[in-house]
Amino acid sequence: MVLAQLGGSISRALAQMSNATVIDEKVLGECLNEISRALLQSDVQFKMVRDMQTNIRKIVNLETLAAGTNKRRIIQQAVFTELCNMLDPGKPAFTPKKGKPSVVMFVGLQGSGKTTTCTKYAYYHQRKGFKPSLVCADTFRAGAFDQLKQNATKAKIPFYGSYMESDPVKIAVEGLERFRKENSDLIIIDTSGRHKQEAALLEEMRQVAEATKPDLVIFVMDGSIGQAAFDQAQAFKQSASVGAVIVTKLDGHAKGGGALSAVAATKSPVIFIGTGEHIDEFEIFDVKPFVSRLLGMGDLSGLMDKIQDVMPADQQPELLAKLAEGTFTLRLLYEQFQNLLKMGPIGQVFSMLPGFSSELMPKGHEKEGQAKIKRYMTIMDSMTAAELDSTNPKLMTESRIIRIARGSGRQIRDVMDMLEEYKRLAKMWSKMKGLKMPKNGKMSDLSQNLNIQQMTKALPPQVLKQMGGMGGLQALMKQMGGKDMSKMLGGMGLGGD
Numbered sequence: 067m068v069l070a071q072l073g074g075s076i077s078r079a080l081a082q083m084s085n086a087t088v089i090d091e092k093v094l095g096e097c098l099n100e101i102s103r104a105l106l107q108s109d110v111q112f113k114m115v116r117d118m119q120t121n122i123r124k125i126v127n128l129e130t131l132a133a134g135t136n137k138r139r140i141i142q143q144a145v146f147t148e149l150c151n152m153l154d155p156g157k158p159a160f161t162p163k164k165g166k167p168s169v170v171m172f173v174g175l176q177g178s179g180k181t182t183t184c185t186k187y188a189y190y191h192q193r194k195g196f197k198p199s200l201v202c203a204d205t206f207r208a209g210a211f212d213q214l215k216q217n218a219t220k221a222k223i224p225f226y227g228s229y230m231e232s233d234p235v236k237i238a239v240e241g242l243e244r245f246r247k248e249n250s251d252l253i254i255i256d257t258s259g260r261h262k263q264e265a266a267l268l269e270e271m272r273q274v275a276e277a278t279k280p281d282l283v284i285f286v287m288d289g290s291i292g293q294a295a296f297d298q299a300q301a302f303k304q305s306a307s308v309g310a311v312i313v314t315k316l317d318g319h320a321k322g323g324g325a326l327s328a329v330a331a332t333k334s335p336v337i338f339i340g341t342g343e344h345i346d347e348f349e350i351f352d353v354k355p356f357v358s359r360l361l362g363m364g365d366l367s368g369l370m371d372k373i374q375d376v377m378p379a380d381q382q383p384e385l386l387a388k389l390a391e392g393t394f395t396l397r398l399l400y401e402q403f404q405n406l407l408k409m410g411p412i413g414q415v416f417s418m419l420p421g422f423s424s425e426l427m428p429k430g431h432e433k434e435g436q437a438k439i440k441r442y443m444t445i446m447d448s449m450t451a452a453e454l455d456s457t458n459p460k461l462m463t464e465s466r467i468i469r470i471a472r473g474s475g476r477q478i479r480d481v482m483d484m485l486e487e488y489k490r491l492a493k494m495w496s497k498m499k500g501l502k503m504p505k506n507g508k509m510s511d512l513s514q515n516l517n518i519q520q521m522t523k524a525l526p527p528q529v530l531k532q533m534g535g536m537g538g539l540q541a542l543m544k545q546m547g548g549k550d551m552s553k554m555l556g557g558m559g560l561g562g563d
C-alpha cells in the first residue's frame with residue numbers, strides 16, 4: 067500500500083532533521099516541505115496540507131522554546147498530532163449495540179466496493195455476536211442482488227432483495243420490516259451506485275434514507291480515486307447525512323491520501339478499511355495507531371486485537387497458567403506459531419511492532435519470516451509428544467536431533483537453529499514467571515497484574531529503547547488499558563530476529 071511509502075517519506079524527513087546539528091528555521095522549513103511534498107504526492111488535498119504546515123508552525127515556535135528543550139521531540143510530536151487531527155473529525159461515529167436494533171445504510175459510487183464492504187461489515191459484526199442482515203436496495207446494477215446473495219450465503223447472513231421490483235425504496239422498506247420481525251439487531255442496506263455522483267443517484271439515496279431512517283450512513287470510497295476524493299465525498303455528504311467513511315482497496319496501488327481528504331469533506335471518521343477482496347480482509351481503523359504505524363512507531367494495540375481475535379478464548383487461561391509456572395515448552399511455541407500464521411500476512415503483523423515500519427520489512431523479507439515459521443513447524447511435527455512437552459533442556463540429545471532432522475527432511479543445522487530460537491524465546495518468557503493470574507483467567511485482564519519491572523526485563527533491549535524506555539512502556543500500558551501484554555511479548559520475540 068502506497069500509504070506505507072508516505073509513512074517512509076515522513077519518517078525520513080524527520081530523521082534527516084534529527085541528523086542536523088542545530089535545528090533552526092531553515093531545517094524546520096525543509097523538514098515541513100518534505101512532509102508536505104509526500105502528502106501531496108499521496109493525493110491529500112492541497113488546502114489540508116497547507117493548513118497542517120501552518121498548524122505545526124504555530125505549535126513549534128523555535129524562538130520561544132527555552133534552551134535545552136528537545137526540539138526534535140516537539141517537532142515529531144507536532145507532526146504526529148497534526149496527522150492525527152487531519153484524520154480525526156473530533157466526533158465518533160455511531161456504533162451499533164448488540165441486541166438493540168440499528169439500521170446502517172451504505173452509499174458510494176459503482177465499483178467502489180460497496181456491496182463487498184456491506185458483507186464484510188455484516189460478517190465482522192456477526193463474529194462479535196450480532197445478528198446482522200443484508201438488504202439489497204441496488205436496483206440499478208443488474209447482478210447486484212446476485213452478488214449480495216452469493217456473499218451473504220457464504221457468510222451465512224440472512225438477506226433480502228428482489229429480481230422483479232425496480233423501486234429501491236420499496237425493497238428497502240420491505241427488507242427492514244422483515245428483519246425487524248426476525249429480531250435482527252443490525253440491518254444493513256446496500257444502495258445503488260452510479261459511475262459518478264449524478265443527481266438521480268443522490269436523489270434515490272435521499273429517498274431510501276428518508277424511508278428507512280438509518281442510524282448511520284456509511285460512505286464507501288475507493289482508496290485509489292486520488293484527488294477526486296474530496297469532491298466526491300462532499301457530494302454524498304450533501305445528499306445524505308454521512309456519518310462514517312470506509313476506504314476500500316488499500317491493499318493495491320492506492321495512494322490512500324484521498325482518505326484523509328474524505329474525512330475533511332464529510333467531517334466523519336474513517337471506521338474501517340478494506341484490504342482485499344476476501345470477506346475478512348477488513349480492518350478497524352483507529353487514528354492514533356494508524357499514524358503510529360505510518361511513522362514506523364508501531365501499533366501495539368492493533369497487534370493485541372489481532373492476537374486476541376485469533377486465540378480461542380478457552381486457550382487463554384491455559385497459556386497464562388503455563389506462563390505463571392514459567393514453563394515454555396516446544397508445544398507452547400508450536401501453538402504460538404499457529405496463532406501467528408492465523409493472524410494474516412506476516413508483514414502486516416510486523417508493521418504493528420514498534421520500529422518495524424513496512425519499509426524496514428520489505429516484501430521479500432515477509433515471505434522469509436513466514437517460511438521460517440512454517441519450517442520450524444514442520445520440524446516440530448517430527449517430534450514426539452514427550453519432546454514437545456519437555457521442560458528438560460538436556461532431553462534433546464544428538465541422536466534425537468538427527469532423528470528429527472531425518473523425519474522432517476531438514477538439515478541437522480535447521481533443527482539446531484529452531485532449537486536455538488526456542489531457547490531464546492523460552493528465556494524471555496521465563497522472566498514472566500510468578501505472574502499473578504487474573505481471577506477470570508482471561509488474557510485481556512492480565513495487564514492489570516503485570517509489573518513493570520517484569521516487563522522491562524522481558525523485553526529485548528532494542529525494543530524497549532524504541533518504546534521510549536521504562537517511561538514509554540509505562541505510558542503505553544496505561545494507554546492500552548485492558549489489553550494483554552504477555553501476548554505482545556510473544557509477538558515481539560518472534561519479530562526480533
Ligand SMILES: Nc1nc2c(ncn2[C@@H]2O[C@H](COP(=O)(O)OP(=O)(O)OP(=O)(O)O)[C@@H](O)[C@H]2O)c(=O)[nH]1
Binds near residue numbers: 175204260315340
Ligand atoms: N483488492 C480489493 N478489492 C476490493 C476491495 N473491496 C472491494 N473490492 C473489489 O472491487 C470490485 C467492486 O466491488 P463491488 O462490491 O462489486 O462494488 P460496488 O460498489 O458494490 O458496485 P455497485 O454495486 O455497482 O455499486 C469487486 O471486484 C470487489 O471484489 C478491497 O478492499 N480490496
